Protein backbone atom coordinates (compact mmCIF):
# COMPACT_ATOMS: atom_id res chain seq x y z
CA UNK A 1 0.00 0.00 0.00
CA UNK A 2 1.36 3.42 -0.96
CA UNK A 3 1.24 5.78 2.03
CA UNK A 4 1.69 9.49 1.24
CA UNK A 5 3.70 11.55 3.72
CA UNK A 6 1.39 14.55 3.32
CA UNK A 7 -1.59 15.71 1.29
CA UNK A 8 -2.97 19.25 1.37
CA UNK A 9 -6.70 19.82 1.83
CA UNK A 10 -7.18 22.76 -0.53
CA UNK A 11 -10.28 22.43 -2.69
CA UNK A 12 -13.53 24.07 -3.71
CA UNK A 13 -13.61 26.72 -0.96
CA UNK A 14 -10.11 27.91 -1.84
CA UNK A 15 -10.94 27.91 -5.57
CA UNK A 16 -13.95 30.14 -4.98
CA UNK A 17 -12.01 32.41 -2.68
CA UNK A 18 -9.17 32.82 -5.22
CA UNK A 19 -11.67 33.36 -8.04
CA UNK A 20 -13.31 36.19 -6.09
CA UNK A 21 -9.87 37.73 -5.64
CA UNK A 22 -9.07 37.48 -9.35
CA UNK A 23 -12.39 39.20 -10.06
CA UNK A 24 -11.41 42.06 -7.75
CA UNK A 25 -8.94 44.93 -8.08
CA UNK A 26 -6.16 44.03 -5.67
CA UNK A 27 -3.83 41.08 -6.13
CA UNK A 28 -1.37 42.00 -3.41
CA UNK A 29 -1.31 44.00 -0.15
CA UNK A 30 -5.03 44.62 -0.56
CA UNK A 31 -8.17 43.96 1.47
CA UNK A 32 -7.83 40.16 1.66
CA UNK A 33 -4.41 40.45 3.25
CA UNK A 34 -5.96 42.82 5.81
CA UNK A 35 -8.85 40.43 6.40
CA UNK A 36 -6.52 37.48 6.92
CA UNK A 37 -4.36 39.48 9.32
CA UNK A 38 -7.43 40.44 11.33
CA UNK A 39 -8.86 36.92 11.48
CA UNK A 40 -5.54 35.24 12.24
CA UNK A 41 -4.87 37.73 15.07
CA UNK A 42 -8.32 36.96 16.46
CA UNK A 43 -7.67 33.24 16.25
CA UNK A 44 -4.34 33.57 18.08
CA UNK A 45 -5.65 36.07 20.63
CA UNK A 46 -2.77 38.44 19.80
CA UNK A 47 -3.41 42.12 18.93
CA UNK A 48 -1.70 42.36 15.53
CA UNK A 49 -0.65 40.16 12.64
CA UNK A 50 1.47 41.19 9.66
CA UNK A 51 1.27 38.90 6.61
CA UNK A 52 4.52 38.23 4.78
CA UNK A 53 6.02 36.01 2.09
CA UNK A 54 7.45 33.21 4.29
CA UNK A 55 8.48 32.35 7.83
CA UNK A 56 12.11 32.85 6.80
CA UNK A 57 11.38 36.42 5.69
CA UNK A 58 9.12 36.89 8.72
CA UNK A 59 12.01 36.05 11.06
CA UNK A 60 14.30 38.34 9.06
CA UNK A 61 11.81 41.26 9.12
CA UNK A 62 11.15 40.70 12.84
CA UNK A 63 14.81 40.93 13.81
CA UNK A 64 15.30 43.97 11.55
CA UNK A 65 12.22 45.50 13.15
CA UNK A 66 13.85 44.95 16.54
CA UNK A 67 17.03 46.70 15.27
CA UNK A 68 19.11 43.57 15.71
CA UNK A 69 22.13 43.52 13.41
CA UNK A 70 25.91 43.20 13.12
CA UNK A 71 27.62 42.74 16.50
CA UNK A 72 24.44 41.39 18.13
CA UNK A 73 23.89 37.79 19.18
CA UNK A 74 20.69 35.76 18.93
CA UNK A 75 20.48 32.47 20.83
CA UNK A 76 18.62 29.66 19.10
CA UNK A 77 18.37 25.90 18.68
CA UNK A 78 20.28 23.66 16.27
CA UNK A 79 17.31 21.22 16.20
CA UNK A 80 15.28 23.12 13.62
CA UNK A 81 15.01 23.79 9.91
CA UNK A 82 18.04 25.85 8.86
CA UNK A 83 15.76 28.85 8.12
CA UNK A 84 15.66 29.72 11.84
CA UNK A 85 19.40 30.38 12.04
CA UNK A 86 19.74 31.47 8.39
CA UNK A 87 17.50 34.47 9.16
CA UNK A 88 20.05 35.53 11.80
CA UNK A 89 22.76 35.41 9.10
CA UNK A 90 20.59 37.46 6.74
CA UNK A 91 20.46 40.40 9.18
CA UNK A 92 24.22 40.21 9.76
CA UNK A 93 23.91 39.20 13.42
CA UNK A 94 25.62 36.24 15.10
CA UNK A 95 23.68 33.06 15.88
CA UNK A 96 24.57 31.30 19.12
CA UNK A 97 23.32 27.75 19.42
CA UNK A 98 22.30 26.17 22.72
CA UNK A 99 21.43 22.49 23.13
CA UNK A 100 17.98 20.93 23.48
CA UNK A 101 15.92 19.06 26.06
CA UNK A 102 16.58 15.34 25.37
CA UNK A 103 12.93 14.41 25.95
CA UNK A 104 11.20 16.97 23.73
CA UNK A 105 13.89 18.17 21.32
CA UNK A 106 13.03 21.77 22.26
CA UNK A 107 15.61 24.43 23.20
CA UNK A 108 16.58 24.08 26.88
CA UNK A 109 16.22 27.34 28.93
CA UNK A 110 19.12 26.36 31.24
CA UNK A 111 21.44 25.88 28.26
CA UNK A 112 20.28 29.23 26.85
CA UNK A 113 20.98 30.98 30.16
CA UNK A 114 24.60 29.82 30.02
CA UNK A 115 25.01 31.45 26.56
CA UNK A 116 23.76 34.96 27.41
CA UNK A 117 26.43 37.68 27.01
CA UNK A 118 26.46 41.50 26.84
CA UNK A 119 25.94 41.16 23.10
CA UNK A 120 22.80 38.97 23.30
CA UNK A 121 19.75 40.78 21.92
CA UNK A 122 17.18 38.00 21.50
CA UNK A 123 16.25 34.39 22.11
CA UNK A 124 14.62 32.67 19.14
CA UNK A 125 12.76 29.53 20.26
CA UNK A 126 11.23 26.87 17.99
CA UNK A 127 8.00 25.09 18.89
CA UNK A 128 9.32 21.82 17.51
CA UNK A 129 6.85 19.52 15.67
CA UNK A 130 3.93 21.53 17.15
CA UNK A 131 4.77 21.49 20.87
CA UNK A 132 5.21 24.81 22.61
CA UNK A 133 8.61 25.64 24.10
CA UNK A 134 8.55 26.34 27.88
CA UNK A 135 7.54 29.94 27.31
CA UNK A 136 7.28 31.08 30.97
CA UNK A 137 10.93 30.10 31.55
CA UNK A 138 12.04 31.83 28.35
CA UNK A 139 9.98 34.97 29.08
CA UNK A 140 11.51 35.20 32.57
CA UNK A 141 15.02 34.80 31.15
CA UNK A 142 14.36 37.41 28.45
CA UNK A 143 12.95 39.89 30.97
CA UNK A 144 15.81 39.37 33.43
CA UNK A 145 18.34 40.17 30.70
CA UNK A 146 16.38 42.74 28.66
CA UNK A 147 16.13 40.50 25.58
CA UNK A 148 13.54 40.09 22.87
CA UNK A 149 11.79 36.73 22.76
CA UNK A 150 10.97 35.46 19.26
CA UNK A 151 8.84 32.37 18.60
CA UNK A 152 9.56 30.43 15.42
CA UNK A 153 6.00 29.12 15.23
CA UNK A 154 6.32 27.46 11.81
CA UNK A 155 5.04 24.22 13.41
CA UNK A 156 2.66 25.57 15.98
CA UNK A 157 -0.47 27.50 15.11
CA UNK A 158 -2.77 25.75 17.59
CA UNK A 159 -0.43 24.85 20.44
CA UNK A 160 -0.81 25.38 24.16
CA UNK A 161 1.24 24.55 27.23
CA UNK A 162 0.30 25.43 30.84
CA UNK A 163 -2.57 27.54 29.50
CA UNK A 164 -0.23 29.61 27.30
CA UNK A 165 -0.78 29.48 23.56
CA UNK A 166 1.40 30.39 20.60
CA UNK A 167 2.23 34.07 20.36
CA UNK A 168 1.10 34.99 23.88
CA UNK A 169 4.47 35.47 25.62
CA UNK A 170 6.81 36.16 22.71
CA UNK A 171 7.45 39.68 21.45
CA UNK A 172 6.82 38.18 18.02
CA UNK A 173 5.63 34.78 16.78
CA UNK A 174 6.45 33.93 13.19
CA UNK A 175 4.40 31.44 11.15
CA UNK A 176 4.96 29.51 7.94
CA UNK A 177 2.32 28.75 5.33
CA UNK A 178 4.68 26.60 3.26
CA UNK A 179 3.08 23.72 1.34
CA UNK A 180 3.21 21.11 4.12
CA UNK A 181 2.14 23.34 7.01
CA UNK A 182 -1.22 23.10 8.82
CA UNK A 183 -2.60 25.97 6.75
CA UNK A 184 -0.89 26.74 3.48
CA UNK A 185 -0.73 29.09 0.54
CA UNK A 186 2.11 27.16 -1.10
CA UNK A 187 4.52 29.68 0.37
CA UNK A 188 3.64 32.41 2.81
CA UNK A 189 4.07 33.58 6.37
CA UNK A 190 2.84 35.88 9.11
CA UNK A 191 4.16 37.64 12.20
CA UNK A 192 2.03 38.08 15.34
CA UNK A 193 3.06 40.98 17.57
CA UNK A 194 1.82 42.85 20.64
CA UNK A 195 3.41 46.23 19.97
CA UNK A 196 1.73 48.63 17.53
CA UNK A 197 5.01 50.38 16.69
CA UNK A 198 6.65 47.06 15.78
CA UNK A 199 3.62 46.16 13.66
CA UNK A 200 3.92 49.41 11.69
CA UNK A 201 7.67 48.92 11.22
CA UNK A 202 7.13 45.34 9.96
CA UNK A 203 4.50 46.55 7.49
CA UNK A 204 7.02 49.03 6.13
CA UNK A 205 9.92 46.58 6.09
CA UNK A 206 7.93 43.97 4.14
CA UNK A 207 7.28 46.56 1.41
CA UNK A 208 10.76 47.94 0.56
CA UNK A 209 10.67 50.36 3.50
CA UNK A 210 8.25 52.65 1.67
CA UNK A 211 5.71 54.83 3.42
CA UNK A 212 2.54 53.74 1.58
CA UNK A 213 1.42 50.38 0.18
CA UNK A 214 -0.69 49.96 -2.98
CA UNK A 215 -4.04 50.02 -1.16
CA UNK A 216 -3.09 53.21 0.72
CA UNK A 217 -2.07 54.86 -2.58
CA UNK A 218 -5.29 53.85 -4.33
CA UNK A 219 -8.19 56.31 -4.60
CA UNK A 220 -8.18 60.05 -4.10
CA UNK A 221 -5.66 62.38 -5.65
CA UNK A 222 -2.09 61.32 -6.30
CA UNK A 223 0.14 61.36 -3.26
CA UNK A 224 3.88 60.77 -3.31
CA UNK A 225 5.26 57.88 -1.33
CA UNK A 226 8.74 57.95 0.13
CA UNK A 227 11.30 55.31 1.05
CA UNK A 228 12.06 55.70 4.73
CA UNK A 229 14.49 52.80 5.25
CA UNK A 230 15.95 49.87 3.34
CA UNK A 231 13.29 47.18 3.43
CA UNK A 232 12.54 43.94 1.62
CA UNK A 233 10.19 42.57 -1.02
CA UNK A 234 8.40 40.21 1.35
CA UNK A 235 4.68 40.93 1.46
CA UNK A 236 1.77 38.50 1.50
CA UNK A 237 -0.35 38.64 -1.66
CA UNK A 238 -4.15 38.74 -1.78
CA UNK A 239 -4.12 35.45 -3.70
CA UNK A 240 -2.25 33.83 -0.79
CA UNK A 241 -4.62 35.42 1.73
CA UNK A 242 -7.57 34.14 -0.34
CA UNK A 243 -6.15 30.61 -0.10
CA UNK A 244 -5.60 30.91 3.65
CA UNK A 245 -8.91 32.44 4.74
CA UNK A 246 -11.18 29.39 4.21
CA UNK A 247 -8.63 27.14 5.93
CA UNK A 248 -9.03 29.08 9.18
CA UNK A 249 -12.55 27.64 9.43
CA UNK A 250 -11.27 24.05 9.18
CA UNK A 251 -8.35 24.30 11.59
CA UNK A 252 -10.04 22.85 14.67
CA UNK A 253 -11.54 19.93 12.79
CA UNK A 254 -8.22 19.22 11.08
CA UNK A 255 -6.31 19.35 14.35
CA UNK A 256 -8.76 16.81 15.79
CA UNK A 257 -8.09 14.54 12.85
CA UNK A 258 -4.27 14.83 13.21
CA UNK A 259 -4.53 14.32 16.98
CA UNK A 260 -6.52 11.08 16.54
CA UNK A 261 -3.94 9.81 14.04
CA UNK A 262 -1.05 10.69 16.37
CA UNK A 263 -2.82 8.90 19.24
CA UNK A 264 -3.09 5.81 17.05
CA UNK A 265 0.63 6.01 16.22
CA UNK A 266 1.50 6.43 19.89
CA UNK A 267 -0.72 3.55 20.94
CA UNK A 268 0.86 1.24 18.38
CA UNK A 269 4.42 2.36 19.12
CA UNK A 270 4.17 2.58 22.94
CA UNK A 271 6.85 0.40 24.58
CA UNK A 272 8.48 -0.40 21.22
CA UNK A 273 12.06 -1.49 22.01
CA UNK A 274 13.55 0.38 19.02
CA UNK A 275 11.35 3.46 18.69
CA UNK A 276 11.50 6.52 20.96
CA UNK A 277 8.53 8.87 20.94
CA UNK A 278 8.68 12.61 21.63
CA UNK A 279 7.53 13.34 25.20
CA UNK A 280 4.20 15.21 25.25
CA UNK A 281 4.06 18.57 27.03
CA UNK A 282 0.60 20.01 26.40
CA UNK A 283 -1.74 20.55 23.48
CA UNK A 284 0.33 20.02 20.36
CA UNK A 285 -0.47 21.43 16.94
CA UNK A 286 0.73 18.02 15.67
CA UNK A 287 2.47 19.37 12.62
CA UNK A 288 4.70 16.29 12.43
CA UNK A 289 4.69 12.73 13.78
CA UNK A 290 8.34 12.21 14.55
CA UNK A 291 10.12 9.27 16.20
CA UNK A 292 13.71 8.27 16.86
CA UNK A 293 15.27 4.92 15.95
CA UNK A 294 18.51 3.41 17.34
CA UNK A 295 21.84 4.99 16.51
CA UNK A 296 23.35 4.10 13.15
CA UNK A 297 20.11 2.66 11.72
CA UNK A 298 18.22 5.77 10.65
CA UNK A 299 19.36 6.03 7.04
CA UNK A 300 18.76 2.32 6.41
CA UNK A 301 15.28 2.64 7.94
CA UNK A 302 14.53 5.60 5.64
CA UNK A 303 15.46 3.44 2.65
CA UNK A 304 13.36 0.57 4.03
CA UNK A 305 10.33 2.85 4.36
CA UNK A 306 10.88 4.18 0.85
CA UNK A 307 11.11 0.65 -0.55
CA UNK A 308 7.75 -0.08 1.06
CA UNK A 309 6.24 3.10 -0.47
CA UNK A 310 5.78 4.82 2.87
CA UNK A 311 6.58 8.53 2.67
CA UNK A 312 8.98 9.83 5.29
CA UNK A 313 11.16 12.85 6.07
CA UNK A 314 13.92 13.92 8.41
CA UNK A 315 13.08 16.82 10.72
CA UNK A 316 15.92 17.57 11.16
CA UNK A 317 19.60 16.81 10.84
CA UNK A 318 20.95 19.26 13.44
CA UNK A 319 21.83 22.60 11.81
CA UNK A 320 25.39 22.64 13.22
CA UNK A 321 26.07 19.36 11.35
CA UNK A 322 25.08 20.79 7.94
CA UNK A 323 27.87 21.48 5.43
CA UNK A 324 27.70 25.30 5.33
CA UNK A 325 27.54 25.68 9.11
CA UNK A 326 30.42 23.22 9.60
CA UNK A 327 32.53 25.05 6.99
CA UNK A 328 31.78 28.56 8.24
CA UNK A 329 31.93 27.96 11.97
CA UNK A 330 34.04 24.80 12.38
CA UNK A 331 31.34 22.95 14.31
CA UNK A 332 31.64 19.30 15.24
CA UNK A 333 28.59 17.21 16.22
CA UNK A 334 29.80 17.16 19.84
CA UNK A 335 29.37 20.93 20.16
CA UNK A 336 25.65 20.26 20.69
CA UNK A 337 25.56 16.52 21.38
CA UNK A 338 21.87 16.13 22.22
CA UNK A 339 20.76 17.89 19.04
CA UNK A 340 23.31 15.89 17.03
CA UNK A 341 21.95 12.65 18.52
CA UNK A 342 18.35 13.58 17.64
CA UNK A 343 19.48 14.63 14.18
CA UNK A 344 21.09 11.23 13.58
CA UNK A 345 18.08 9.23 14.73
CA UNK A 346 14.95 11.12 13.78
CA UNK A 347 12.32 10.12 11.21
CA UNK A 348 8.95 11.76 10.49
CA UNK A 349 6.11 9.43 9.51
CA UNK A 350 3.06 10.21 7.34
CA UNK A 351 0.55 12.62 8.90
CA UNK A 352 -2.12 14.90 7.48
CA UNK A 353 -5.77 15.57 8.28
CA UNK A 354 -8.08 12.95 6.84
CA UNK A 355 -5.31 10.38 6.39
CA UNK A 356 -6.92 6.93 6.65
CA UNK A 357 -6.22 5.12 9.95
CA UNK A 358 -5.16 2.11 7.91
CA UNK A 359 -2.24 4.22 6.67
CA UNK A 360 -1.01 4.63 10.25
CA UNK A 361 -1.12 0.85 10.61
CA UNK A 362 0.69 0.36 7.30
CA UNK A 363 3.34 2.95 8.22
CA UNK A 364 3.97 1.28 11.60
CA UNK A 365 4.20 -2.17 9.98
CA UNK A 366 6.66 -0.81 7.41
CA UNK A 367 8.67 0.88 10.17
CA UNK A 368 8.87 -2.43 12.08
CA UNK A 369 9.99 -4.30 8.99
CA UNK A 370 12.49 -1.60 8.01
CA UNK A 371 14.03 -1.58 11.51
CA UNK A 372 14.32 -5.39 11.55
CA UNK A 373 15.99 -5.31 8.13
CA UNK A 374 18.34 -2.47 9.15
CA UNK A 375 19.35 -4.33 12.32
CA UNK A 376 20.01 -7.56 10.38
CA UNK A 377 22.17 -5.63 7.86
CA UNK A 378 24.13 -3.93 10.65
CA UNK A 379 24.77 -7.19 12.52
Ligand SMILES: Cc1ncc(COP(=O)(O)O)c(C=O)c1O
Nearest residue numbers: 054055056081083154176177178
Ligand atom coordinates in the same frame (compact mmCIF):
# COMPACT_ATOMS: atom_id res chain seq x y z
C1 LIG B 1 10.95 25.43 12.20
C2 LIG B 1 10.89 26.13 10.88
N1 LIG B 1 11.27 27.41 10.81
C3 LIG B 1 11.22 28.10 9.65
C4 LIG B 1 10.79 27.50 8.49
C5 LIG B 1 10.80 28.28 7.22
O1 LIG B 1 9.51 28.49 6.74
P1 LIG B 1 9.27 29.11 5.29
O2 LIG B 1 9.45 28.01 4.31
O3 LIG B 1 7.85 29.61 5.36
O4 LIG B 1 10.25 30.21 5.12
C6 LIG B 1 10.37 26.18 8.51
C7 LIG B 1 9.89 25.55 7.26
O5 LIG B 1 9.75 24.39 7.08
C8 LIG B 1 10.43 25.47 9.73
O6 LIG B 1 10.06 24.18 9.78
